[in-house]
Amino acid sequence: MAKWYQNITELYTRKGFSAMIALLSALLLFSMLSFISSDNTYSIERFQLSPETIRSSKTVEDTMKTEQDRQAAIEATDPVYVFQDDAAENQAAWVQSVFESLIAAKQQELDEASSENAIRLFRDELETLSADLSNVLTDEEVQAMIEQPLSALETSANLLSKDVNAKLTEPIRSGQLTSVREQSVNEMRNRLPYSQSFETALAKIIRLAIVETEIIDEELTEERKEQAASQVEPTRILQGQLLVQKGQYVDREIYRQLELSGMISNQTSYIPFIGIALLSLLAIGSIYGAFLISKGTKKTKMKQLAVTLLVLILATLLMVITSLIDDNFTLTIAFLFPTAFVAMTVYLLTTERHAYVSIISVSLLSGYIFKEGFTSFLQTDIALYNLVGGLAGIFALKMISNNAHILKASAVVALINVLFMLAYLLLSSTSITMKDSFLFIGLALLSGMISGAFTLGTLPFFESAFSILSTMKLLELANPGHPLLKKLLMETPGTYHHSVMVANLSESACEAIGANGLFARVACYYHDIGKTRRPGFFIENQTNGYNPHDHLPPETSASIIKDHTTDGASILLQNRIPRPIIDVALQHHGTTCVKYFYFKAKKEHDAVEQENFRYSGPKPQTKEAAVISIADSVEAAVRSMQQPSSTKIKELIDSIVSDRVNDGQFDECEISMKDLVKVKESIYSTLQGFYHERIEYPKETTK
Template identity: 40%
Template sequence: MKRRKDKNERILLKTLQFLNKRFAYWIIFIIIGLVLFASMYNNVKPIVLDVTKFEPAKETIRSPFTIEDVHATERARQEAANQVQAKYVLKPEIGQNRIDLINSIYDSAIELQDELTELSIRAEAENSEDELAVDNPTLKEKVNWLKEKLTKSVVNDLSNNTLEALVNNSKPDLVTARDAAVTAINNVMSHEISSSEVENARKKVEEELRFVSIPETLKNATIELARYAIVQNYFYDPEATEELRKQAEENVDPVYILQGQIIVEEGQLVNQKIWDQLELIGLVNTEFPYMPFIGLFIFVFALIGIIYSYYNGNRKNESVNKELLIFSVILLVSIVIMKGISAVPIQQYDISYVFPAALCAMLLKILLNERLGIIGTIILAAASAIIFNGQSSGSFHLTIAIYILFSGLAGIAFLSNQNQRSKIFQAGLFVSAINIFVVIALLFIPNTKFSMTQYVIYASMGLFSGIGSAVLTIGFLPFLEAGFSILSTMKLIELSNPNHPLLKKILTEAPGTYHHSVMVANLADSACEAIGANGLLARVACYYHDIGKTRRPNFFIENQMNAGNPHDHLPPETSRDIIIAHAHDGAEILRKNHMPKEIVDVALQHHGTSLLKFFYHKAKENGKEVSEEEFRYPGPKPQTKETAIISIADSVEAAVRSMKNPDKEKIEELVKNIIKDKLNDDQFSESDLTLKELKIIEQTICETLHGIFHNRIEYPEMKKKGD
């Protein structure tokens, strides 16, 4: 019952710890989002001006951004469409139809003449009185016969005199009149004749026929027929006209109110056109401007999404909350500095270039990693485009965003292979050089006309930004490392310096242990790198992991130098206590010297709860009743992969050192057995090492040892001269 209660309490405790971690994880994201939103709130909040329509403006107003003036664009397009002349089209088929009609009328008259002539000839041949009566038809009858050959509409449109002239004239005259009429009609109808030009066209055709050599009555009839034939052949084309108007509208470029353009000058009357432009930009809106804040919320959400996408893939990492907290502190401090600079009321120069743009990038690179440095730089550059928009006439200050991006990436690039603290200031100088080039480029590209003094001032800002970034980085590092107990790469490199007092202590008081530690460091470093663990941490921790042996150096075999083994004269229990004590003593020494917790933990955990087999068996051989627990290290077991690898490397190096004539097969068998024994002894259960990683560690350690204990080439002895 008690065991069950204890188990439930452990489950409850783990659940509370998990919830606490999850709660802290999301709280940090919320804080980042709130600070980002608050820092950019005033920069996106629309400014509502005190402007009254039809009254003089109290100040000069410029457009804060570029926007299309839809009203002006519509007016310009309407004017272009109105200027398009109506499109007319000539229809030549109408002229041909009218010519065919006149031809048909004349042909009908000529045909009637032929019929009358034929009847007359037949009547004379047959001497028939009846036929003679037909041969002399009256004028009215002739006209009626002609009307039968013509359509009713034509008959109604022509006068009776014209019809009489057509039936009273000879065929040759009719042919002459027809040809003259067709020619005149064709000449006139081949030209464009609009509705207003019909009468003028008819007069032209009439003038052409005035001098035709035909009888007068037929000439008048021909003129009437020609005038009758002339009609409109040039018509308005609505489809073509509409197409031209559309093309004219499309050819009109949109009218824009440009960023920085003066909309109204101080003292100028705010007319309807100016008022419309102010309304369009939103400078006189009375409604709550919710859209900019929605846009800002989405913008901040996207920035948070970049951070979340990185940390969501590393949730299994136990230190994710600590890393996220460090990242957020550095980022938000940079945002606060940025906001403070943006609030400085200097109008003559754009002082945003003074901002220490590489500070965030270099701190993140040094304290965390390169990827977070790049992410921080991108977020900072994006936020700066809005925070510093007061230094530009638009909603976004894109040039400062480019400047910060280049500056931050330059700092990261320089420190990628430079991890010493002394290189930070050099990185600042490098960033300053990049800043100056970028600033000058950003001033030259838009063809801005500045004086030499202004160029020098802006270049000085870039120089100050780079050096300021380095100085602030050096200043912030100790506080961040101390406040978050960070063991940075630079700190590790400093601790690996052989001139460090503790390393000198080991070297002078326990030289064998020092050599042993260096060998273990080589093995552990390569193994950690092979599985993606922190090789530098493992190397540096190895240098200090046996510092506890400096209290009794002669009791450890590597320091005895053939002076005899004092354990031969001690009971196994005393020897056990001395050997086991070195782990606790080492941790105590390291703590007194304010060494990082990670290195203290390695000193305390690198033996885990392993068994001192030699002294355990020695005690049993002496006939004493002892248990394994009495001869085990107190632990704890290795808690990290680096510590577990160090424990393997420590055991392997000591074992290989004691081997006589080690070769490849012996070394591989030894390494495999040591890892197998530790695995069976449950020494890796708390370190998250996998079986696959253990196999890689085994192979890597073997390869490193082969490089150390490789077979030397035996050279033949040189014979003496004369032998």
């Protein structure tokens, strides 16, 4: 697995690789969420019996029914009528005008003794006055009208105009016209006993004279109809609404509602998948955003991104599996999901920021995956349950110091889960039995404990697969009871003390420049483990003044000294110490020269190649390795000083750092000159605490 990951890391420097990883994760997440999409469909045909009871899985507007309701509201709206105040006067005047024309024609007949000219004159007048009346009057009726005496015509004119005026002062609508006209005609016939032809003519005049006095205001009526239509609420098929009972006959209307709700299996709706895609992008995008704004080397950031995405995918897979078997239980087992697993694992392997972002993402996903019944989008109680549990896991881990305390952190999570569950049960509107309440509390308790178990179980996998040294692993390696540290203490006590001192210097210096101080401390504990193979050849372990190098050629002595880096790497590798610590063991001297034996060799003979006295390297590759290399040399040099003072220590630190810079030892790591200034200040400040000047106490005198 480690080799596989090593090959993958070669792609880190390629542009767009991180975006490709995020996109692939989003696609994988989309596939899993699509698999458990809750939009159930059924194979149902028209005019058959429904195989099961079906409820709508979503709320959707029934546009057809809404339009029908709006049309019904429009049709039910009464038209707005406007009374014509001048209708009575105008129509009465019209009646008078007809008879005035008739009387004029009658007068001409009397003067000329010619009815034909009178009829022609009357017809001409009617064409101008009322073409409708002219068209309905027959020649026989016109002849009858001309033949009437003037007194009869005048009487008829007065009676008809008064009657029309009286009738039109009352509201008359189109539906009432026929009855009002016939009533007036009957009244006229009862009051004027004339010939049938003349009465028929008068009846036609009355029918044309009586018109609507209340007419529809089209504009205002249209406004009323539009207002009525707008007030009709859209008809909706509600989520959870019963559409058809099992065994019920599926008629056209039921089938239409099933189609509209998307419950028919032969329908394909892409809208839910668009929503799932957006949800996937939101979850992955938030993690990718945390990656973009995080600090550190590109390799470190890529590890953090890969780990966070993988943990999220694994958690999602676990939630999907849980949701698929949830239907087999009478009450939801979603509360059994390890709420703090993602947060705790990501926190331990990456950063606190990644942990917060990941728990928000997993809470969002859990709300969708575990939604039940006809929840519109999220099961909010499940989402909040996971969010609170995850946050509890992060806060609890801030107080732990080793792997064993993960179980204590999981106990804290379990407690928080139980408290949340109690609040959920007490505030729930659903009636829950005492037995079910205890079951829910048991699930919450188990969830917290499983979170710790999952975290402990997966940490070794991630640490091995991604070559990550988690905080827990570092604390475990820092334990003085570790076999290698016990070996170092027992066989090389001087080196052990030196390593502890270098660890103190390195940790504070790394923290000053934003590097990993805890890693630097632990790496220092093991960086000189190679000296345990030949402890007596290193001055800090020599006793009784005996130095074996006094009897060896300088080349041999230099080779023994240089070998402690490769020997250390070999010992660490055999004991399965993580690779980053092995790298520090190899890099803490870089390719520097073992100057003491180099100059000793030069005194013996001039033909000495400096390369033969240089460490095999490689040069420091990280800020932590660079800081450790400085602290290692400074501590050894200060310890060898006879009377260290503040000035001497400061000059020594400056000299060592300058020498390393001039020798190109930091060319392969990202440490800057600004960082080196902070490192020097930190090491100087720490050494001041170790080698501060002490006052000389007076000797006691005896009397």
